[in-house]
Amino acid sequence: MILLPLALLALQEAPPANVDWDKEFGTEERVRDPVTGEFPVDPYVQGNDNAEARQFEGNEMAANFGGKDGIRRIAERTVDLSREDPRIAGIFVAHDMARLKRTLFEQFCFILNAGCDYTGRDMATAHAGMGVRKRDMNALVENLQQAMREGNVPFAAQNRLLAKLAPMSKEIIAR
Numbered sequence: 324m325i326l327l328p329l330a331l332l333a334l335q336e337a338p339p340a341n342v343d344w345d346k347e348f349g350t351e352e353r354v355r356d357p358v359t360g361e362f363p364v365d366p367y368v369q370g371n372d373n374a375e376a377r378q379f380e381g382n383e384m385a386a387n388f389g390g391k392d393g394i395r396r397i398a399e400r401t402v403d404l405s406r407e408d409p410r411i412a413g414i415f416v417a418h419d420m421a422r423l424k425r426t427l428f429e430q431f432c433f434i435l436n437a438g439c440d441y442t443g444r445d446m447a448t449a450h451a452g453m454g455v456r457k458r459d460m461n462a463l464v465e466n467l468q469q470a471m472r473e474g475n476v477p478f479a480a481q482n483r484l485l486a487k488l489a490p491m492s493k494e495i496i497a498r
Contacts (some may be wrong), residue, residue, distance in 0.1 A: 340450045360421040367444055374441040375494065376487045385437035387480035388471075394437055398428035400470035401463070410462040414453060434487055446494035452496050464488075 345352060353362050379385075389393045402424050408413045415423075428451075432439030443449060464485065471481045 336427050342462065355421070359425070361425070362419045367448070369442045371433055373443060373445040374430050375491050377434040378434055379487075380436070380482070381438060384480060384483065385389050385432075385475055388431075388435055388437070388484075389474060389476075391432060391437050391439070393476075394432045394435060395428045397467075397470045397474045397476070398431050399424045400473060401467045402427060403448070404466035404469055405463055405469055408456045408462055408466060411459050414455065414459060417428045431484070435484065446491045450495045450497070455495050457492075457496055460492050460496055 344382060355362055385391075385394070388397060402415070402420060405411055406420070426441070426443030429439050429441045433441040467485075468481060471484075
């Protein structure tokens with residue numbers, strides 16, 4: 324019985340050496356933008372309305388977060404913590420981290436009125452098909468809170484930002 328499969332295996336021809344297997348199976352190599360380091364995305368309507376929260380008045384909140392540099396550190400640290408968090412790391416595996424860090428920074432920067440525009444997608448579109456659960460969102464918020472604590476953001480300012488972000492969960496949570 325073992326001889327028949329071995330004989331069939333021996334009769335198989337080796338595949339041609341010059342076959343482009345990616346093309347053969349319809350896969351494309353994604354190439355990052357040399358300037359941003361991001362993968363290209365399909366076009367969409369951009370605008371600050373996609374941030375889905377109104378800006379704070381004045382510059383106090385931006386100052387509490389350390390200005391643009393502090394906001395960037397907090398956004399990037401939130402993403403890094405979430406990628407390392409075994410509760411939600413799987414959600415981030417297939418995503419463009421360079422783009423995510425940039426758009427999360429832009430969203431926070433816009434909301435905190437630190438002089439940025441938000442160029443990302445709206446929350447429903449950005450999170451479509453991800454299957455985000457309430458417990459996933461809670462883990463992400465915990466990671467954001469840790470990043471804000473590490474950034475020495477006053478507790479009251481943390482809560483004010485979280486209050487602006489909380490209504491977005493209805494657009495993000497799928498189950």
